[in-house]
Amino acid sequence: MNKGILVVVSGFSGAGKGTLMKRLLEKYDNYALSISVTTRSPREGEQDGREYFFRSREEFEEWIEADRLIEYAEYVGNYYGTPKDYVQEQLKAGKDVILEIEIQGALKVKEKLPDTLLLFVSPPSAQELKRRLETRGTEAPELIQNRLRRAGEEAKGILGYDYLLINDDLETCTDVMHRVIQSEHYRMQRSREFAERIVEELKEL
Numbered sequence: 214m215n216k217g218i219l220v221v222v223s224g225f226s227g228a229g230k231g232t233l234m235k236r237l238l239e240k241y242d243n244y245a246l247s248i249s250v251t252t253r254s255p256r257e258g259e260q261d262g263r264e265y266f267f268r269s270r271e272e273f274e275e276w277i278e279a280d281r282l283i284e285y286a287e288y289v290g291n292y293y294g295t296p297k298d299y300v301q302e303q304l305k306a307g308k309d310v311i312l313e314i315e316i317q318g319a320l321k322v323k324e325k326l327p328d329t330l331l332l333f334v335s336p337p338s339a340q341e342l343k344r345r346l347e348t349r350g351t352e353a354p355e356l357i358q359n360r361l362r363r364a365g366e367e368a369k370g371i372l373g374y375d376y377l378l379i380n381d382d383l384e385t386c387t388d389v390m391h392r393v394i395q396s397e398h399y400r401m402q403r404s405r406e407f408a409e410r411i412v413e414e415l416k417e418l
Contacts, residue, residue, distance in 0.1 A: 224334030245308040253291040317368040
């Protein structure tokens, strides 16, 4: 069985990352969405091991000490991180594992695990990003402006990604994402073991 690929998906708030990954998992069966571990309390309806692994701050810091996290960050007083064991189990089972994390965390993962594939999701224009944030109708104008300012800061990190996906049409973008990830399985650096073996086998013929 081929080992899966670790894929990190980032993007501006309002770019449609969550919808895109949900559609990817509905449409294709070779993906697993990584479950993060957090110290925040479960919200109504959330279950441990489904939305998140919920742990105490003390437990989380023990995980940090034991190097059980691929990456972690503290946000609004709570820790969030990617559990190493869960990801490695899924990869060994042949699943391509998708992580949804912000740019700073994504670049940390790439530094730690260079084979990680980094995908950045963007709407077709800044104006479209603003329109999407406004039409959600869930946030005050000042919060939307904060999100747009943050997007301006985040945009500086895009060039560190392997691929940029324009989410203009959900189905098209889902299929492009799938093709990009699957093509990575055939990149020479991932297929080196096979290439070296066939070279040796040919020498014996």
